[in-house]
Amino acid sequence: xxxxxxxxxxxxxxxxxxxxxxxxxxxxxxxxxxxxxxxxxxxxxxxxxxxxxxxxxxxxxxxxxxxxxxxxxxxxxxxxxxxxxxxxxxxxxxxxxxxxxxxxxxxxxxxxxxxxxxxxxxxxxxxxxxxxxxxxxxxxxxxxxxxxxxxxxxxxxxxxxxxxxxxxxxxxxxxxx
Numbered sequence: 334x335x336x337x338x339x340x341x342x343x344x345x346x347x348x349x350x351x352x353x354x355x356x357x358x359x360x361x362x363x364x365x366x367x368x369x370x371x372x373x374x375x376x377x378x379x380x381x382x383x384x385x386x387x388x389x390x391x392x393x394x395x396x397x398x399x400x401x402x403x404x405x406x407x408x409x410x411x412x413x414x415x416x417x418x419x420x421x422x423x424x425x426x427x428x429x430x431x432x433x434x435x436x437x438x439x440x441x442x443x444x445x446x447x448x449x450x451x452x453x454x455x456x457x458x459x460x461x462x463x464x465x466x467x468x469x470x471x472x473x474x475x476x477x478x479x480x481x482x483x484x485x486x487x488x489x490x491x492x493x494x495x496x497x498x499x500x501x502x503x504x505x506x507x508x509x510x
Contacts, residue, residue, distance in 0.1 A: 351404040352423075355415065356456065360407035363456045364396040370439050371400045387411070422451065422459035429465070430494060436462050437491045450492040464494040470501060478502070 356363055361379065368374040378397040382388035388409060396407045427433045437446075440462070443455030450461050471486070473479040478501040485500035486492060 349404060351406055354405065354407045354417075354458070355410040356407055357412055358392075358409050359456055360396045360409045361393045363458075364398045364405070364407045366454075366456075367400055367405075368398055370436065373402050374398070374400045417457040417459065419447075419451075419459055422461050424461045424463055427462060427464050433462050433464050433492060433494075436460075446490040448490055449486055450489070452490075462492065464492055466494055467492065467497075470494070470497055473501060 354360075354363070364376055368376055376396060376398045378395075379393055380395045380397075382390055382392050382394045384390050388394055388411065393409050395409075398405050398407070425436050427436065437452060440454045440460050441452045445453040447453060447459070450463055450467075452460050452462065454460060467486075470482045471479055473482065481503065482497045482501035485497045489496070
């Protein structure tokens, strides 16, 4: 139901919402790294500072790129960088444990493993690497199964769905690192 007084919008009239990521001076490097990880991804445009600045003439100002078709823009905003924090993260929904392992390894290299499928990459962005089936497992109609799966997840850094399934069934096994 639409709010009172609103008009339906055609799908082709919807605004494009693009995450805009502020880096000190690593926008191009970060965009190239992210594009190398995800399928259907590419750098679409690089805009350089002109003589008017504020960055050095010819240096990268913004990089427009897409990750699996989703648009992003990275900015070299300089040393007034406010830093990325835990309040914003990008969720990567993975079809298999192998995919979880691949993204986890790539994103934590030079970064940091956090907890419950969250990690921080070398540029400070937070990611959630989530295996298919996680939502269903945590929302199991049997509250005891869901609680055991949740407790197993809370003890993990990288999520291991099979270990969580075993915990839900009543037999906890060690998660893979």
